[in-house]
Amino acid sequence: MGWVRWGLGLLLCSLSVEVAAVADARALGRGGAGLVSGDRAYLAGNPALLATTREGVAELLIGGGVAVYDGDRVLDGIDSLQRDLDQLTAWQALDPALPGRIDAQLRQLSRQPVQGELGAVTAAVISRLPLALVVRNDTRLAARLHYDDRDAALLAAPLPGIEQEDMHSRMRGSGVAISEVALMGALSTEHDVLGTFHWGATLALQDVRLLHYDARIAEFDEYDIADSRHREDRQGANLDFGVLKPLGGYALALRGRNLVPVSYRGPEQSRYRMRPELALGAGARWGVLQAELDVELLPRPGYGEVVGTQYAQAGLELGVRWLGQLRVGYRHDLQQQVVGAWTAGVGLTPFGVLNLDVAALIGRGDSRGLALQFGGRF
Secondary structure (H helix, E strand, O other), X not given: OOHHHHHHHHHHHOOOOOOOHHHOHHHHHOOOOOOOOOOHHHOOOOHHHHHHOOOOXXXXXXXXXXXXXXXXXXXXXXXXXXXXXXXXXXXXXXXXXXXXXXXXXXXHHHOOOEEXXXXXXXXXXXXXXXXXXXXXXXXXXXXXXXXXXXXXXXXXXXXXXXXXXXXXXXXXXXXXXXXXXXXXXXXXXXXXXXXXXXXXXXXXXXXXXXEEEEEEHHHOOHHHOOOHHXXXXXXXXXEEEEEEEEXXXXXXXXXXXXXXXXXXXXXXXXXXXXXXXXXXXXXXXXXXXXXXXXXXXXXXXXXXXXXXXXXXXXXXXXXXXXXXXXXXXXXXXXXXXXXXXXXXXXXXXXXXXXXXEEEEEEEOOOOEEEEEEEEEEO
């Protein structure tokens, strides 16, 4: 019997075929910062960066990544709970303390969700115009056990033969996957007093997939997760913008995403409210070293078990563009819903023509992430 571990695993992986915020290995290595120090590989972060690329260059890039935030080692606790539940029917003969231990585990696990991000991005860039066609996705998933007080009385009763089918606690999972086909354009302007500004905008056609699964423990069926009863697909369009202001060896950036507020109906009368997102970035470069701090000014909306987040992301990069780079960073959720995490990455860019980038994320408990990206310039 493996309903608990398989259940949360499937809830966290059921949208993995989509493409996300952790997909950019270059940015993730810097803690996720890239509104200023990013380049063609971070167009999804700030479209104004498109105006800074070299003329006559075309680029193709592909990237993917995954991160799971489990600061309280919920998945380890689930393994222990599953072993105890497998013995529940014959508990009197095996362990008189078993029902009380199960009750305590259910209470503990119900307080801690498991959050996840998945994704990939593919972009084709023509710097001479400058234009970019980007296919991307931002997928966020979460799962949680919800404790029912009726199980306390059930497990406290001195009756043999308690079955999982008698329990009322529930498993709930939610997911938001926003797939986009986006066309980006950018330009640069000069002002006699204010100097150079780079501007960018994105028109995105969106497919919004909402997942909401809610079932009692005994009624859980992994095959039901992908059933149309628990999923809704909606279509729409939205706008992004970005601006980048160079200041000698320093720069400032402002980015807005999903500027058009939209409300989408999900399964079981749930609602996902897409709201504008605004982020501010500041960066500096000293020779082969660059640093950046990005702060999200408005939180990202949540959905069901998926919590709303608001990241501050900081990073350093040391390297030569035509050879390779080393990166370190840290990302912190100002809403304190997701654990903070350190990141590190390495990139290889032989002759500035090809790039291979790898980044890893590690946080409290069992919070882990990995991203890989490949690109080429022609």
